[in-house]
Amino acid sequence: MANHPVVELTSEASWNLIEDKFTPYGKETLVKLVAFLQDEVYPSSKLYHAQIPKDPVQRWKTVVPVIEELKVKARKLGLWNLFLSNAHYPQHGVPLSNLEYAVMAEILGRGGHVASEALNCSAPDTGNMEVLARYGSPEQQEKWLIPLLNGEIRSAFAMTERYVASSDARNINTSIRQEGNEIVINGHKWWISGAGDPRTKVHLVMGKSDPENPNGNIQQSVVIVPADAPGIRVVRPMEVFGYDDAPEGHCEIIYENVRVPVSNLVLGWGRGFEIIQGRLGPGRIHHCMRSIGAASKALDLMIQRVTDPSRKTFGKFLYEHGSVVAEIAKSRAEIESARLLVLSAALQIDKVKAKGALKEIGIAKFVVPEMACRVVDQAMQAFGAEGLSQDQELASMYAQLRTLRLADGPDAVHIQQVGQRELKRAPELHRRAAEFHRKEEAILRKAGLRAHL
């Protein structure tokens, strides 16, 4: 069974651990996925970047031809919307478990943004489709979900705000209020991914509809806003380490008296917090698996570089110098253990839903991106200055991974949550310790010894 094509790109041992949890459909899809990515998608990445103009205006008006061609092929092959498990989304989903998709997400992660988008599996569309599939009205689904599922349009999710510590959702300032049959939106957002893309036709905007409500979890609502609604102003793209990620972008946006019909409200007034909670679990795992794919790819590149005879110095291969072999071994170990963590979390979601897997998701969320940054950073170092440049994908990979230590909550938030969850075990541990000491004392007494030292 070690001969499954996925083994070449991931790991035999982890495949052995989970293979029996794959359906025949899952295995077949995986085989097709590997072939399609290797034959068509991975090698199209350079073309994709070449098709984006350097001009600071034109690059934001571009629909990259190669990506649209790949999407047609992917859909024809049935490699489409694989992220949407029919276990959770019976109507629109595909028959794949989270575990099955997690493996696929790693393979996608080796291909960067191009791979995910080519299969209609790229954020923020994925999360938005989940929201609309779960919470959208039939009309909302008809109008926005179906075109998204078809890959005909793209979308944005407008949550993060400028001048606000928005990792605490209660700090959000954007105002969402009803006026007659309309909803009026005023707010100042930034880091709105996808908002730069000419194909983006819709924003899901999170704001406060009931800011004075004493219950901080029902102050927020989510509204569907067409991207061309009057009053929306895309101020500028935000850059990450100098990258603007055009045409998708992460934009600063001002919503000024933007008006939409009341029917654009998602789920109901005050349900915004509930909506974003439901959006977070599996998506985090997918980010993690893609990160593992990226780290794994970076390690492969590093191995190629340090064994490249044209890179010898002082008569020796790079791997014969210093600690290179040890670094590679440690990176390999970190990748393997990170993959197991995420697979275990994905299975846990399958078994007991995201709510029962919060510990595993939280651990993966703070362990994996940092690990991937470290592995990629080390690979960059092996490549010398070239590793930091546009001639290798490592530097942009790093920038992308670095954002994941902040996106969906900074590392520290997840670390604290996992730690607090551990502390909740304290009463049970104290109870068990007391029981243990009773037994210990009984045993000591029976042996004629004083019960305590």
Next chain:
Amino acid sequence: MANHPVVELTSEASWNLIEDKFTPYGKETLVKLVAFLQDEVYPSSKLYHAQIPKDPVQRWKTVVPVIEELKVKARKLGLWNLFLSNAHYPQHGVPLSNLEYAVMAEILGRGGHVASEALNCSAPDTGNMEVLARYGSPEQQEKWLIPLLNGEIRSAFAMTERYVASSDARNINTSIRQEGNEIVINGHKWWISGAGDPRTKVHLVMGKSDPENPNGNIQQSVVIVPADAPGIRVVRPMEVFGYDDAPEGHCEIIYENVRVPVSNLVLGWGRGFEIIQGRLGPGRIHHCMRSIGAASKALDLMIQRVTDPSRKTFGKFLYEHGSVVAEIAKSRAEIESARLLVLSAALQIDKVKAKGALKEIGIAKFVVPEMACRVVDQAMQAFGAEGLSQDQELASMYAQLRTLRLADGPDAVHIQQVGQRELKRAPELHRRAAEFHRKEEAILRKAGLRAHL
């Protein structure tokens, strides 16, 4: 299924991942094991230590009563020799896979030396039983294996030598030569675990029978030597951070013209290297799982301490200070990922034998003991000076774990082997990269772009 008793002591998510790989017998044994350890074995640890005299001579002459009582009970319950899988040892083994025993080994690891010995699962006897079961002649098995399997005697494996870098087996100096019908042994060993125990009746001694053989792997032989053979001199116990681990001990031993019959040769002349190779794989995994149990126990203790109201300082619980919560979260993450690594390695051994699992074993070997040392060290810090003392088990646990970064090869050896194994992937990676670049160029050409930048 999360309600399985093992979940309380290990992890629900990892149990979910492997439960379907357990046989009904495996599950049943696991339940019994947890109950027996919690009810009888763990609470006997303090008595065990109290029953060892402080006197520097008497402590080496002691058969600790409580351990012998526990052994009787364990055997009656069928919790006996669980390490010996009948997949590898059909005649003497129990019907448990490596994966199944790995889970049990973690639970044993929470109970320190006492737990393993109580179930006749403690090193070095485990490895010695494996050697005798696999390579011993019927007479050798009758005389030494059966009493070992019965827990009637204990044993030692004499490999490491004083004044010699014996992690390279070719450096070994002990001479093993035939004189007539006898084998004569001369050598200077140390760190021979178990050699201090009055119950130890036999040494397996590794030495050179053909030191000039150009093939370094057939110079060695292994000989069975009764512990009371004339010429054996136990010089002294070696200490680890001040601990002598009496009565078992890790002793310095001089073999001076020790004579045994030729029939005491194991497997055949020149087969010593082969014997120790066969001895190493699963045992390393068991050490790793026990280490995870120890780390997991240490984290539990730390959580108890930092939530103990009597340990408040400046009006706050310890966990409310500084980075304690983050440390706990990170330790939890490290324990979970380490467990998954070792379970994955154990399954890999089950699927493709130890030889096919060398990567996974190697990774576990260098990742787990260091991780466990770190977790225990951090727990010690939370306990203050008490954590370093005889009043908590943490310091002795640390000393024990610290030796595992050296036993069966120091970390660096395993790191290098895993790294070298990665480098062997280079030709395949270069081949794949060439293929990738061909495809990439074809795609660029087809799009009318120059094939390279």
Next chain:
Amino acid sequence: MANHPVVELTSEASWNLIEDKFTPYGKETLVKLVAFLQDEVYPSSKLYHAQIPKDPVQRWKTVVPVIEELKVKARKLGLWNLFLSNAHYPQHGVPLSNLEYAVMAEILGRGGHVASEALNCSAPDTGNMEVLARYGSPEQQEKWLIPLLNGEIRSAFAMTERYVASSDARNINTSIRQEGNEIVINGHKWWISGAGDPRTKVHLVMGKSDPENPNGNIQQSVVIVPADAPGIRVVRPMEVFGYDDAPEGHCEIIYENVRVPVSNLVLGWGRGFEIIQGRLGPGRIHHCMRSIGAASKALDLMIQRVTDPSRKTFGKFLYEHGSVVAEIAKSRAEIESARLLVLSAALQIDKVKAKGALKEIGIAKFVVPEMACRVVDQAMQAFGAEGLSQDQELASMYAQLRTLRLADGPDAVHIQQVGQRELKRAPELHRRAAEFHRKEEAILRKAGLRAHL
């Protein structure tokens, strides 16, 4: 100047940095110190340990002969009480600055406990002499300080309590109350260093004389208690890992209705907190410098081991394997930077007293012992199992250094204090930032640009 004998044992660059801050007396003393330690003290360490009986009772009744011989020689050479700077202790001190003694303390640290005691510079006597010299009455000084300065007796400082989180001094439980002309002491202490030594004639006991006082800093008093006072019971020695550090020891002690005359009160009622505050600064630096000496010694040993031809494996020196060279380089870098940190703190104490050097002392306190533990741990690893044993001094060195991460406050306390001190810079930083932005805006405006982006 690089030829100064101290350079061989420390560092040329740091000597160049501070040499002009040494007086001629300081330099001369340093030369004598190096010679005496190398010729007489360092080589006596093995004899010292050999002269301590193994017997669990006798080892606590021993005055080690060689240490008394070395003390006579040291005193004759003027290498005596070097820790006591006459800048702070004009009556009893020696004409050395903290910086000068800091360099000497590093050299002492290479010789372990023997070196410090041989020069009458070992804790807890050093701190106790400081207390008595600064706060003792003429009678107290006559009776206890003079014999301590003469090295005729030893002493203990009883602060830490069992069952109490005593890193917060307000948690201390020991009762100190006046009855007529007597003071009555009741308390349960542990980790009282020196209390096992037959030469120890006096305890300074810290307890609460006014436990209900709303000002938590004047509840405590310190009382001088003769070691043979009725009611003192030394319960047992505490062990660190497996070491008991006999004959000095770190003992558990119960004070039960111990009575001393009121004249044994130090400084005055309620002055206990003040006394221990005054005791902490320079002593912490000395511990740090000794730790650097230990780390530096460990690195020397590691270099010897990895270049030892008898330790070759697979035909290569140990240093030719893996990451050994990199580990050595990093340890060297850490030692050099730690030394500079401590020297800088020592100079800061000289310039602006301990109170003005709290930042530097705090940084040294949490950086140095952890660094030293890491360097020694790595050296142990290079030595294999022998490194953990009684045949090398590394393991006991490690145990000693490990306690320093807890003694005088655990790492976390110092980390928090340094961090809080940084936060106190916030108002000034905000003020400066506002000023900066005003200037920036003026410059942008003058250039015809909008003041903010």
Next chain:
Amino acid sequence: MANHPVVELTSEASWNLIEDKFTPYGKETLVKLVAFLQDEVYPSSKLYHAQIPKDPVQRWKTVVPVIEELKVKARKLGLWNLFLSNAHYPQHGVPLSNLEYAVMAEILGRGGHVASEALNCSAPDTGNMEVLARYGSPEQQEKWLIPLLNGEIRSAFAMTERYVASSDARNINTSIRQEGNEIVINGHKWWISGAGDPRTKVHLVMGKSDPENPNGNIQQSVVIVPADAPGIRVVRPMEVFGYDDAPEGHCEIIYENVRVPVSNLVLGWGRGFEIIQGRLGPGRIHHCMRSIGAASKALDLMIQRVTDPSRKTFGKFLYEHGSVVAEIAKSRAEIESARLLVLSAALQIDKVKAKGALKEIGIAKFVVPEMACRVVDQAMQAFGAEGLSQDQELASMYAQLRTLRLADGPDAVHIQQVGQRELKRAPELHRRAAEFHRKEEAILRKAGLRAHL
């Protein structure tokens, strides 16, 4: 003395350590420097970036107005060419030691590229001026050094080559050969800093003039090439992460049959290796000090952010969450110790020249940039996504610091060199150990004990 203006931006304790090594001129210059930077230079940084056009062509044709204005002011103030110590460059240098300039370099480092360039102290001009001042002929100095010293032109140093592992100078491929009275240059370089700048009038080109010479250190020569010489083609700017650092840039350049008169040869045929060796020492220290300035600035920014009331989450300041205070404390400790390392190296250069300070320079070179990257990365994390963006200077600071782990030799090279230097101490350590054991044995024998265990 703690009131010196430099203390506000660096550290009181390190100032106390070195103040007496400053001349009155050095102190006076330092005061002027701090004032000028704070009043004029730091606040001009935003204007500098605003004056660089976004257009991908125009940005490379720009002389940024504000930098030229600042240069005029700086020169008038005597804050000019401070890097060029007259101890090494008596004719053109300023009366500052390396130690004195090191302190200034840290302050410059807080202001990024703008600060260094405003004072004519920016690489690669600094190194090129050193080369011309030390090795240039009077004609070469007249033509190129004087305008550089005057800040009228800029320059490039062309060493690194594409497709070549050029950290080993013997791998360099560029051909430099004489044809009649001319030198003909053919080669393919990249990462040539400054080559994009319209003010750059001259390249110093390193190549092989005698590639077959068995002595690898005399194969190379350095030639002065006017930037507008026919045959020079600037192919493209290299990017670091997504930054192109226009207008200066780090360019790929092809030299194709470029011809210059023989008089443009620097120092002589085959002296190229000697020239680059002489160029490296002090410059590395300056990079390190600038890095410390950057790290120190980043920590200041982090402290401001975590104490900013508008960034509270869940009702608490950021510093009240998780491990923030501990991270700040550790960063502070790392900055302080790094500064001391570099100051100590600078003083060592002053005392015994760069050759005698190779250990200290090497340590600083591998410790400081990595430390600075870590500190800045942590500050970025505190700022959330904004920290990675163009709205804070942290991300570009990180990119710049990240290149320093590769420039002038990757970390690993310096780590190996420092490690190898330590190994050279082995014979002396073995000699001392033998002497020690002789003394130890004599002492044991005299005490009537067997000399060895």
